[in-house]
Amino acid sequence: MVNKPWFKVFLWFLTTFFFFMASGVILSIFKPGASEMDVMRFMSGMMGAMETSIMGVTMGAEDNGTIRMILSLSYFMLTPIIAVSIVIGFTIRFMRGSGKNVS
Secondary structure (H helix, E strand, O other): OOOOHHHHHHHHHHHHHHHHHHHHHHHHHHOOOOOHHHHHHHHHHHHHHHHOOHHHHHHHHHOOHHHHHHHHHHHHHHHHHHHHHHHHHHHHHHHHHOOOOOO
């Protein structure tokens, strides 16, 4: 069993996994702490990224009337669009598959 290729690949993956797991544990235990300046730069970067992302836009949806209107309109149109797409899908399926005899 030791000479089979699948066992060698499995053993290689297992060894690699445990190596990286042990490296992560050792690094997390013995790493130096972050300075206050590092933490402030990280938080500043995260806030800057949040302002220009979808998450930032949705957080500002409470104050923005246009975004609220778009969300309410899309919520109102959701059910009819799903129903129409189901009907169109069944129509295409039955029109294309009517000539074929599938057993």
